[in-house]
Amino acid sequence: xxxxxxxxxxxxxxxxxxxxxxxxxxxxxxxxxxxxxxxxxxxxxxxxxxxxxxxxxxxxxxxxxxxxxxxxxxxxxxxxxx
Numbered sequence: 499x500x501x502x503x504x505x506x507x508x509x510x511x512x513x514x515x516x517x518x519x520x521x522x523x524x525x526x527x528x529x530x531x532x533x534x535x536x537x538x539x540x541x542x543x544x545x546x547x548x549x550x551x552x553x554x555x556x557x558x559x560x561x562x563x564x565x566x567x568x569x570x571x572x573x574x575x576x577x578x579x580x
Contacts, residue, residue, distance in 0.1 A: 500536040500547065504568055509536040511551045514564040514573065518557065525552045555579075 500509055511533065513522040524531040534549035541547045556563060556579065565574040 500534070500539050500541075500549070503541075504536065507569060509533065509549070509568065511568070512566040513553050513556075514566060515556050515560055516564055517560050520556070522553045522556065522563075525554060 501507070510531075511524060514520075515522065524533050526532065531551070533551035539547065539549070560579060562576045562578055565577045567574065
């Protein structure tokens with residue numbers, strides 16, 4: 499499970515708008531985050547895991563954002579917005 503792979507921690511990806519110094523959390527609907535369930539997905543070492551997370555759109559002037567995919571993992575800087 500993704501939860502176990504993350505050291506028994508929930509998956510909480512975030513986006514950082516370095517232009518406006520804003521942290522974006524995953525959108526919530528009906529009390530739940532709109533993202534891949536970290537408890538239900540299983541994979542083995544070496545397998546690719548495709549996951550998703552929905553975020554609100556930043557202002558139109560923002561063309562790149564830093565993606566924080568997991569705790570204790572380097573952020574992905576300058577990810578283009580499309």
